[in-house]
Amino acid sequence: MIKVLFVCLGNICRSPSAEGAFRKLVEEQGLLDQIEIDSAGTHAYHVGSPPDDRAQQAASRRGIDMSGMRGRRVDEGDFYIFDYVLAMDESNEYHLREMAPAEQIHKIELFLNYAPERSEIEVPDPYYGGHTGFEQVLDMIEDASEGLLTDIKSRL
Numbered sequence: 001m002i003k004v005l006f007v008c009l010g011n012i013c014r015s016p017s018a019e020g021a022f023r024k025l026v027e028e029q030g031l032l033d034q035i036e037i038d039s040a041g042t043h044a045y046h047v048g049s050p051p052d053d054r055a056q057q058a059a060s061r062r063g064i065d066m067s068g069m070r071g072r073r074v075d076e077g078d079f080y081i082f083d084y085v086l087a088m089d090e091s092n093e094y095h096l097r098e099m100a101p102a103e104q105i106h107k108i109e110l111f112l113n114y115a116p117e118r119s120e121i122e123v124p125d126p127y128y129g130g131h132t133g134f135e136q137v138l139d140m141i142e143d144a145s146e147g148l149l150t151d152i153k154s155r156l
Contacts, residue, residue, distance in 0.1 A: 002152050003036040005082040007092055011041030011071040014088040014123050014137055016051040018111060020064040021138060022145045034156055042095040046071035058134035079104035086111040089122035114147030
């Protein structure tokens with residue numbers, strides 16, 4: 001079983017969008033029994049909250065259901081449980097590296113490393129923008145999800 005954790009700041013926009021989009025892709029490939037997927041935030045701002053309505057609406061238009069997700073904060077145990085700890089941006093990657101036990105830091109990387117065809121290195125936070133930002137974020141997430149799944153398949 002390969003375990004993947006997507007991480008953003010509050011776990012209500014980018015990381016649950018990545019969790020949902022990646023889960024959909026993994027399910028379409030028939031690999032849900034081999035890949036576990038979760039998301040979390042580096043801060044506890046929205047623990048217990050559902051994903052942002054705009055994120056849910058954008059995801060729903062792509063056939064992704066995020067309605068059952070709830071925000072949570074990364075904890076130290078996550079670094080031992082998950083094989084991939086994927087940050088949406090450099091700020092969250094930094095916070096993860098500060099939180100992680102030294103022997104687990106190697107698992108942390110930027111999610112967009114799996115979308116080498118994209119010029120961006122960070123998935124921007126769409127929270128303070130309009131609806132189009134959530135669509136752009138999903139475009140980036142879907143591209144990186146394809147690359148991530150290819151990498152995971154090589155390990156299965």
